[in-house]
Amino acid sequence: MTHVTRIRRRPWEELNPWENSTLNPSVKPVASVGCGEVVEVETWDAFGGAVKPGQTRQQALERGIKVPSNPVTGPIFIEGAEPGDTLVVEILDIELPERGATTISPGFGGLEGWLNLMTPKTKISEIKDGAVHYVTDKGTTVKVDVDPFIGTIGVSPRSEAINTLTPGTHGGNMDCSDVRPGNRLMLPVYQRGALFGLGDVHAVQGDGEVCGSAIEVPAVVRLRFEVLRGKAIAWPRVESDAEIMTVCSARPLEDAARLAYRELTRWMVEDYGWERDDAYMFLSIAAKARIAQIVDPLYTAVAKLPKKYLKR
Amino acid sequence: MTHVTRIRRRPWEELNPWENSTLNPSVKPVASVGCGEVVEVETWDAFGGAVKPGQTRQQALERGIKVPSNPVTGPIFIEGAEPGDTLVVEILDIELPERGATTISPGFGGLEGWLNLMTPKTKISEIKDGAVHYVTDKGTTVKVDVDPFIGTIGVSPRSEAINTLTPGTHGGNMDCSDVRPGNRLMLPVYQRGALFGLGDVHAVQGDGEVCGSAIEVPAVVRLRFEVLRGKAIAWPRVESDAEIMTVCSARPLEDAARLAYRELTRWMVEDYGWERDDAYMFLSIAAKARIAQIVDPLYTAVAKLPKKYLKR
Amino acid sequence: MTHVTRIRRRPWEELNPWENSTLNPSVKPVASVGCGEVVEVETWDAFGGAVKPGQTRQQALERGIKVPSNPVTGPIFIEGAEPGDTLVVEILDIELPERGATTISPGFGGLEGWLNLMTPKTKISEIKDGAVHYVTDKGTTVKVDVDPFIGTIGVSPRSEAINTLTPGTHGGNMDCSDVRPGNRLMLPVYQRGALFGLGDVHAVQGDGEVCGSAIEVPAVVRLRFEVLRGKAIAWPRVESDAEIMTVCSARPLEDAARLAYRELTRWMVEDYGWERDDAYMFLSIAAKARIAQIVDPLYTAVAKLPKKYLKR
């Protein structure tokens, strides 16, 4: 077996909102990684590890634990990445822990204001035998197969420090379950070295992440990087064996969807030789679309096209 | 073989915007159907048959053909349906013709204003061997498997005449590909006899129906009706062997999604005994969501939950 | 004094949702009026008169009173109006009663879901000496000058029956305080005779009508009609001595604003000879904009330009 670089997560007592809860061009990289290398990254869950069995997030906070929200491990300097390039992140594997947390917090979530009188709620689910064991309030165990992915993953913006709760052209908190092992995520590069960061792994998530959290876990993620020199993209893209996908974030949600369809049209034109309006028309017949999340400051939609319809 | 009632479509020269392009409590039923009976309904395509091979919609219109948009066959009186009931429509089968039309019209469509300089475009695709044969502008034929469904299907509103281009609580132009053979659509009943109508079959459609049309076809649809007496629902629901689904329409699209998730929560509570906030949390882990369309006056989202997670 | 036609409102026990709570091409006119004639119309308040002093709407409903929402007096047939024309409604005067009602209803209103735990609330305010006497929960009387206008006013749509709660290109429930005495409202004509209706007068209203109701009153409105033959407009317009205004409705609210600015641009081009992009640029320097309401099924924005900047 070849050598694998391991990037450890910072002890959570040392987490810092400016350095760990933003993607930010002014923060010093924690590691430098070459293209083609396999890297193992330890990530925090969205609560920075504060929610433990037998203890709600509320209780953690009451004990005086300051939890930066949605911390990322990084920035990681990717050797050879320059502004105007595309960073390709190959997701090789995600190692899950034995349990994950789900919370409802009043004032947050997709149905906030649509369901009345919600009280905060925390649920810890065991993860074993490839499934999340969700125990309902009535005591029934419902098994949901794990389908792990990276919720927050991105690069440093051009000249902003963007909160890790927010998705955008730079990636960030897209909560898109297609960013999963076996797939390749493409991100625009704005800074020398890209200044890449990630966290917020979900063992499994429903489309929309409607209550505001999924099965939130710390994890160990194996990645490999590649840089497409001089290839600029406007928004994150994902490629699986079977599909090309664009991942765009905006409010309202239809704007996220429009951006995603437009990017997909452009991809078909640039890389597969379609006429633009023909591509647009064909998407109306053959595209798939997923609502990734409707709970973050911007909402995320994914548009997809099966590769079987495309020839280079 | 048992007797099957056939409801013919009106010759398109006789189509009338008030009677055929709205769902409308004041229109006299064209047929009366009993529960359990198999009914065969002839439907018009969204263009009322005006777009023919070798002729664009534009040309049809220039020849003085007045085409009511998106005409429905109906109203069909469902015996025994009363306000406050739920109408169940079992979709048995859809018979497709040999070709279907797709159009781009400036001033209409999901990327209107997002892609510049669009010109109108009409494409006729052959349907054979279970696939749509889409010929690209460069002359390549791309085969897309048919996946037919009913684009516009609904009942008369309580006291409005709603254009058949608009979806709502009464159904209408939902353009939801889950309204397909094998599935059961549930609709709220507002009028005695429900006053049901349908049209706008698509041989196949991409999620979002982004250019504003799919593979638009006239068709013959086989249906069977059932009435759930005294069971009231707020929005259309769909049930397949594997999933329960809610289909809601609003602007912006996130409101359609919120409505769909809220209805799904309510369904889990009413029929499957979940606690409300527990249902909400579980959807955040296990729901699926589809963007049905972002081109009609209201946008449509579908939220789904696999039945394997549910026990009555 | 010349003869004035008086159009009486229907006793509210006889109000009918299909005839009085929609603008609807299938309803028989209640009166026919010539251009230039002064007409006096009795209108209902939004609650159809059901809310009385010492009685909440809730109580009215509990007593079995069926109240069609937001009833209009009409349809009034305007002699000489043909599809494609513009109907000009000169608002001469509004006669107010001695009190008006304001209500909060859970499940309705601009901050529904944004303020928690709201309970229904009805307040009756006296109207005297040109002011509404609003008595706060703490017993203080706050006087607000009356500024009466017609909340719901419009014509029959082309081939729909649109609920009187909804605004649109046909007018309807715009809740726009610029539709006041001294101003001229212009509406597109879709039906022979226009089939005009009105109701829902407000003694005064805040921009946005944020809680969902204003000072709701039955009233007597004096109007005079004019028809601009062959002049077609796309959305309602208002003209005062000092300003031209466009009134557009959509969701989200920015779309209503965009429509209103675009219509204003078109008006400057058509009637005042501006270059389109120059008009657009000038509005960015000199337009005013009002949020009319954010509580109805579509939201309404008004864009205005002082006439002092315009020369025919």
Place this chain on the structure above:
Amino acid sequence: MTHVTRIRRRPWEELNPWENSTLNPSVKPVASVGCGEVVEVETWDAFGGAVKPGQTRQQALERGIKVPSNPVTGPIFIEGAEPGDTLVVEILDIELPERGATTISPGFGGLEGWLNLMTPKTKISEIKDGAVHYVTDKGTTVKVDVDPFIGTIGVSPRSEAINTLTPGTHGGNMDCSDVRPGNRLMLPVYQRGALFGLGDVHAVQGDGEVCGSAIEVPAVVRLRFEVLRGKAIAWPRVESDAEIMTVCSARPLEDAARLAYRELTRWMVEDYGWERDDAYMFLSIAAKARIAQIVDPLYTAVAKLPKKYLKR
């Protein structure tokens, strides 16, 4: 006359996107100012001075001039301001130059996608005798009275570096014409010293700033600061002699309006002793609302209540 501190703007060749085009906690203050002191601040226009008579922005850019967008002068350290306080900025006076620039840029602006085929356009207007002299494309001069205000004004966010094009709870690019001489702007303080910055003065602007720019000018602004210790506010507020106002930014625009109405409700409760639901109801009768802008990454709405209705 007392001593007045003058804070000079950085030469535009030295402007830096990270330091001048974000509000950012990591940037070293350029000056420190005590409460009660009169301060004179030189500000850049939104184009950093690059657009000059006889030269479009396009041409400036073609000559290799790198223009950070919407640069601010700052950060200014306000002595005594601590996180959790409110910073009060009294706007004493704005000194205008002799001309201002307005531009249309394809891909930007409120009617982008709603008007087709726009070409870029730059207009320089003279400012004299208290009016902007706008020359139409047809050569007519239209005089618009100046009504200067500060378009971009804010403090450093808690732990983000937010682009100066974006408005938010921290202030920023609100483009709200109520931030004018004679009025007091209140901002939440997130950082020690507040780290205040400003720029983007407009000689006059239409509501909505619909084409994306107003009469853009560099200026000299006279201010005085005050700190309300231990008084925390959630969003910017403005007070004039006659009105209290809340300024909130979001997408869609109705969310900005809802936030503004909710903040106004809270203000009435906290400082003027109203019951919450009574305040909500009263705003529905007496509030005013302005669309500040619909062109920046978030849209801005202002809700207002005349002080004559309020007693402390």
